[in-house]
């Protein structure tokens with residue numbers, strides 16, 4: 001971004017356009033409870049939400065509680081989630097985190113961000129999504145789409161999600177965190193596409209330093 005542009009003012013102008021366009025703040029992953037959402041978000045790493053939504057019904061039918069999945073056979077779980085990619089790591093993580101939730105937290109997903117971050121396979125994107133969706137806490141959710149669109153808008157380096165999260169936290173009020181995250185996510189996912197952004201159909205093209213003719 002050029003020196004003349006104030007990042008805070010710029011982002012707020014962008015959100016004026018995007019928030020009415022993308023008002024839905026619910027996760028696009030399918031889930032029935034917080035534990036299912038937590039597991040689904042772990043599975044969504046390097047995978048589309050649609051693919052996770054194809055897999056999760058069978059996963060939760062086979063192992064319907066944290067205690068069930070926490071004591072599940074690794075190979076059986078890996079087979080069910082195979083199509084989400086990185087399935088060995090993911091299987092190990094969702095089994096371990098489910099066991100921890102069953103054994104240490106009475107089967108309930110903890111509400112504190114720091115506690116969530118201590119669970120296997122849970123990073124800041126996952127934890128922020130869970131606390132915002134399940135516990136109504138403000139959460140800045142920097143996934144690949146948010147990272148990319150922020151970079152194209154001149155916010156962040158497009159590589160380090162933690163840095164972009166801190167940058168957004170410096171600009172936004174906590175009350176804006178969740179809605180802004182979902183609006184940026186949807187716009188990144190459906191308009192500001194990774195390979196070929198549809199700039200000609202983008203409502204923020206006049207604000208975007210990366211607009212393509």
Ligand code: SF4
Nearest residue numbers: 192197199202205208
């Ligand atoms: S103008 Fe193009 S590059 Fe900029 S946010 Fe819109 S789609 Fe993305």
